[in-house]
Amino acid sequence: MALFVPGALAFALSSAILWGLSPVFTKKGIERGGTSVQGVMVVMLTSGALFWTALFATSGAGAFGGMSLGDVGIFAVGGVVGTTFGRLGHYAGVDRIGASVATAAMNTRPLFAVGLAVLFLGETVTVITGIGVLLLVGGVMLLSIAKGGDIRGWHPRDLAFPLSAGLAYGAGNVIRRFGFLETPATTIEALAINETAAAFTLGTYLLLNHRDRLREADSAPVPYFVVAGAISTGALFSLFQALSIGRVSVVDPISAMAPLFSVLFTFLLLRDVERVTGGVIVGASLIVTGGALVTVS
Secondary structure (H helix, E strand, C coil), X not given: CCCCCHHHHHHHHHHHHHHHHHHHHHHHHHHCCCCHHHXXXXXXXXXXXXXXXXXXXXXXXXXXXCCCHHHHHHHHHHHHHXXXXXXXXXXXXXXXXXXXXXXXXXXXXXXXXXXXXXXXXXXXXXXXXXXXXHHHHHHHHHHCCCCCEECCCCCHHHHHHHHHHHHHHXXXXXXXXXXXXXXXXXXXXXXXXXXXXXXXXXXXXXXXXXXXXXXXXCCCCHHHHHHHHHHHHHHHHHHHHXXXXXXXXXXXXXXXXXXXXXXXXHHHHCCCXXXXXXXXXXXXXXXXXXXXXXXXX
């Protein structure tokens, strides 16, 4: 099997661009009275509705043909780990420290994804990969002291939220790659299962722990969260399509270049609520460079 194909590169890069744009609209919604849990729920419901519509439009009654319950379970677990936990950590990070810094910190996920892919999928790494990982970690450390992001200020400990999201996203991508290797699932089928499992677990969590916040949620930020959800739908489709044809150790680092685009979109669209300092730019650049080295290795 070929280690990599141009189509996987294109899809992975597309996911990076879209992942860089989506948090900008999430932050706009939060600034208009929304909350991180409201944002992640609206985004997942939007994505789920779009994926199920696409599935029935393309497959109809033949959807999930040839898939066993075990096959479905693989992508369901990937949805809980890589979407429910990942998005909760990411959106909490956007709320506390801003879109640019949170997205950059979250995209340390190649550190976790590559390590897990080596352990569980038998993928290989080189010395260059190790250098790339060190650059990723250095970029996150620089972000913690760069004083960029939310203009209200934030604490270095708040980086724990997007970093935990990076771990969840990385583990989720390994699980999904395993699913594509071991099951006959199509990209749309895998996405529909992923989003359904994630929406169910997140909805249960919200009902048990944040029922008051759901009742008091303002409707004003919902359009911004819906736009973020539509953009995330494109990002997820691109990521899953890349994982279906390319290795985790290559696809994930390319997709993790989202901070480069997040900083650009933040500068263009969020200058009234966030600041992009030189330290943020250097930190994001280190993360992107680290991801690139992991890729070329």
